Amino acid sequence: MNKIVFLVFVLLSFPSIAQVINDDIAKRLVLQSNTTLTSNTTNCTVQWSCVDTKAVTGCILFHNDQWFEFTTKQAGTYYLTITNQACRDIRGVQALVIDGEACKPSTYTHLVCYSTGYQDDISLTLDSLQANHTYLVNIDGYLNDFCQFELTLRTRMPDFAVTSLPQPVETMAQAQDSLVQLQWMLPDSLRDELTGFYILRRHQSEKKSLELTRFAAVTNTFGSRQNSYTHTDTVQKEGMYTYKIIGSTSQQKNYLLKEVNIQIHPLPKAKPAPEDILTVEVPIRKKMNVQILLINASTDKLLKKAYMLTSSKNKNLIRFDIAAFRKEGIRNYKVLVQEIENPKGYSKTFFFEQ
Structure with missing residues (x-):
C-alpha cells in the first residue's frame, strides 16, 4: 500500500506537459491583429527540415x-510583442519572423532575428x-528553456517599445565598491526632444530587468534642456550588471540611449577612509522618486547629483x-532631497561637517 501512495505522489508532483499543437509547422497558429495568444515551449521539438540553421548562425x-x-491587411509597420514570460531558466525565448513558404527554407527571408x-x-x-x-513566426526556448509567454501582433507601437539609436549616446560608467555611476551626454539632436529618462538594471542571476527610477529632463533658467545627466546606483552583490539608459519623448516614444555592462568585484579589503564618504539616510518610508543634490554649503x-527610488x-x-572635495578644503556640505514628480512635494535640506 505504501508503494502505491508514493507512486501517486510522484506523478502528481511532476506533471507532464504535452507539446503545443503548433509544434508542428503544418498546425501553426494564426495571429490576428491586436489579439494575444498564450503558448509555451515546454517539450517542443524541432522540425529540422523546416528551419534554415545556417542563415541564423550567431543569433539562434x-x-x-x-x-x-x-x-497583413495593409502595408506598413507592425509590432510583434512577446510579454509576461515565465520560464524554467533565466534565458527566455528567441524569435524569428520569416517571409517565405512554410517548411521551404530555400524560400526564407529572415526579417527579424531576436535573442537576448x-x-x-x-x-x-x-x-x-x-x-x-502572410509571414511566419518561429518562437524557440533559448538553450531549451521551457517558457510560457504571450504573443501579440500589434498595429500600434506599445508603450514599452524601445527604439535603438543609430549611434548610442556618449556614456561613462564606473563602479567603486558597491556604487555604480552612470553619466551620459546628449547630442543637440536629442536634447530638446527628450522629456524624461528611466533606468533599467539586471543582475546576471535575474530573469528580468528592474526599473530603478524615472525622472524628467532638466530645463535651465534660460529655457534650454540640460545635455548631461548622472545616475548613481548602489548594488547589493558582486557579479555582472546590465544597465539600460532610456530616454522618452512627449509622444511616448522611447529610445535606448545606451546599454552598459558593469562587473562588480568582491569588495576589496582596503576601504576608503570613513571621512571621505558622506552617507545620507533619506528619511522617506514610502516609494518615491527623489533627486539628491550635494552642495558646498559655503558657496552653494x-x-x-544623484537619483533614488525610495522604499x-x-x-x-x-x-x-x-x-x-576634501582635498580642495571643503568641509561643510548641504544635501537637498527633492521629490521629482511633484515640484511642491517632499523637499528637505540636511547639513554636514566632514
Whole structure:
C-alpha cells in the first residue's frame, strides 16, 4: 500500500506537459491583429527540415521551437510583442519572423532575428510589410528553456517599445565598491526632444530587468534642456550588471540611449577612509522618486547629483565620495532631497561637517 501512495505522489508532483499543437509547422497558429495568444515551449521539438540553421548562425540555436503565422491587411509597420514570460531558466525565448513558404527554407527571408537570454518584454518592429501577405513566426526556448509567454501582433507601437539609436549616446560608467555611476551626454539632436529618462538594471542571476527610477529632463533658467545627466546606483552583490539608459519623448516614444555592462568585484579589503564618504539616510518610508543634490554649503555650488527610488522596506542610504572635495578644503556640505514628480512635494535640506 505504501508503494502505491508514493507512486501517486510522484506523478502528481511532476506533471507532464504535452507539446503545443503548433509544434508542428503544418498546425501553426494564426495571429490576428491586436489579439494575444498564450503558448509555451515546454517539450517542443524541432522540425529540422523546416528551419534554415545556417542563415541564423550567431543569433539562434534551435532547441524547442513552435510556429505561428499572420496575414497583413495593409502595408506598413507592425509590432510583434512577446510579454509576461515565465520560464524554467533565466534565458527566455528567441524569435524569428520569416517571409517565405512554410517548411521551404530555400524560400526564407529572415526579417527579424531576436535573442537576448533573459525575459524582459519584447517589442519587435516589422517595417515595410506588404499588404495581404502572410509571414511566419518561429518562437524557440533559448538553450531549451521551457517558457510560457504571450504573443501579440500589434498595429500600434506599445508603450514599452524601445527604439535603438543609430549611434548610442556618449556614456561613462564606473563602479567603486558597491556604487555604480552612470553619466551620459546628449547630442543637440536629442536634447530638446527628450522629456524624461528611466533606468533599467539586471543582475546576471535575474530573469528580468528592474526599473530603478524615472525622472524628467532638466530645463535651465534660460529655457534650454540640460545635455548631461548622472545616475548613481548602489548594488547589493558582486557579479555582472546590465544597465539600460532610456530616454522618452512627449509622444511616448522611447529610445535606448545606451546599454552598459558593469562587473562588480568582491569588495576589496582596503576601504576608503570613513571621512571621505558622506552617507545620507533619506528619511522617506514610502516609494518615491527623489533627486539628491550635494552642495558646498559655503558657496552653494552644486558638487554632485544623484537619483533614488525610495522604499518602505529598506534604509534609503546614499553615499557620496567626497575625497576630492576634501582635498580642495571643503568641509561643510548641504544635501537637498527633492521629490521629482511633484515640484511642491517632499523637499528637505540636511547639513554636514566632514
